Amino acid sequence: MDEFEGLKREVERLLDMVDSENSDCEEKIAIQEEVGDLPSSSVAVEFLEDEIDRKEEILLAASCTLLNMISGLDHSFDGNERDMGRLQVEEFRAACLGHKVLVNETEEQTFERADLIRTLWQKKILDSVRLAYLQGEKEMPFRPYDQTELEALKTDSGEKVYRLVRKGFREARVAVRTSVDFKPWDLEEGRECTLSELLDQLQALIRGRSVWVAWFKRVVLSDNLSNFWIQKANNKNSWLAYPWIRINLGNGKYCQFWSDH
Structure with a gap:
C-alpha cells in the first residue's frame, strides 16, 4: 500500500510539472486520451490504478498459463479461497x-x-x-x-x-x-502463490524430470499415459507421431522448442 501511495504522489508531481497551457505536451495528451477529460488529480490516480491492474493481470495470467501447462505445479486444495x-x-x-x-x-x-x-x-x-x-x-x-x-x-x-x-x-x-477458475495456491502457507514462487517450483520440478515430457504428457497424451502406447485417432497428431516418439522421445534434452538446460 505504501508503494502504491508513493507511485500516486510521484505521478501527481509529474503532472504538476506539465505546462497546463501547452496542449501539445506528449505526457498530458497520453494520459488524457487514456482516461478522458477529468481533473488532473483524478486523471493521475485513475491512470495509475488502471496501469497497475493491467500489470497485475499479466502476472496472474502468466501464473494461470503455467498451471494449465504443467499440472504438477498445482495443488489439490479447492477451497473457495482459490476461486477467481x-x-x-x-x-x-x-x-x-x-x-x-x-x-x-x-x-x-x-x-x-x-x-x-x-x-x-x-x-x-x-x-x-x-x-x-x-x-x-x-x-x-x-x-x-x-x-x-x-x-x-x-x-x-x-x-x-x-x-x-x-x-x-x-x-x-x-x-x-x-x-482457469482457481488462483495459484501455496498449500503450506495457505495463501495465493506468486508467479515468482511458481517459477521456483518449476525449477525444482524439472530437476527431477523433463519439462518437455511434462508438456507432451499434458498436451499430446491428454494427461493419460496409456495414450502413449495406444494409437488413437486424433486429428491434431499424425499417425506417424507415436512410432517416432517411442524411438526418439528420450528426455527432451535436445528438443528445439524447450531445453531443460
Whole structure:
C-alpha cells in the first residue's frame, strides 16, 4: 500500500510539472486520451490504478498459463479461497473494521455493512462473467462497472475495500481469458502463490524430470499415459507421431522448442 501511495504522489508531481497551457505536451495528451477529460488529480490516480491492474493481470495470467501447462505445479486444495473473482468475507470485514462509517459503530454493525457491500459487488462481478460467457467472448470488458460507483465506494468505505473490489474484477477478467477458475495456491502457507514462487517450483520440478515430457504428457497424451502406447485417432497428431516418439522421445534434452538446460 505504501508503494502504491508513493507511485500516486510521484505521478501527481509529474503532472504538476506539465505546462497546463501547452496542449501539445506528449505526457498530458497520453494520459488524457487514456482516461478522458477529468481533473488532473483524478486523471493521475485513475491512470495509475488502471496501469497497475493491467500489470497485475499479466502476472496472474502468466501464473494461470503455467498451471494449465504443467499440472504438477498445482495443488489439490479447492477451497473457495482459490476461486477467481470471489470476494472473501473475512477480508471485507477486516477492511471495513479499519474504516468505520460511524464513530460508535459496533463490530456487528460493521460486519453487516461489510457483508452488504460484498454481496452487492460480488453480484456485479458474477454478472460480468456470465455476460461474457453468454456472448461467447474470451475477454471481459476492462471496466464492466460504473466508475463513479466504484469511486463512491472508495470514499464511503475506504481504500482497502476499494482495492479488494478491483482485485475481484481483475481476477474475473483473467479467469475469462484463460479459462482457469482457481488462483495459484501455496498449500503450506495457505495463501495465493506468486508467479515468482511458481517459477521456483518449476525449477525444482524439472530437476527431477523433463519439462518437455511434462508438456507432451499434458498436451499430446491428454494427461493419460496409456495414450502413449495406444494409437488413437486424433486429428491434431499424425499417425506417424507415436512410432517416432517411442524411438526418439528420450528426455527432451535436445528438443528445439524447450531445453531443460
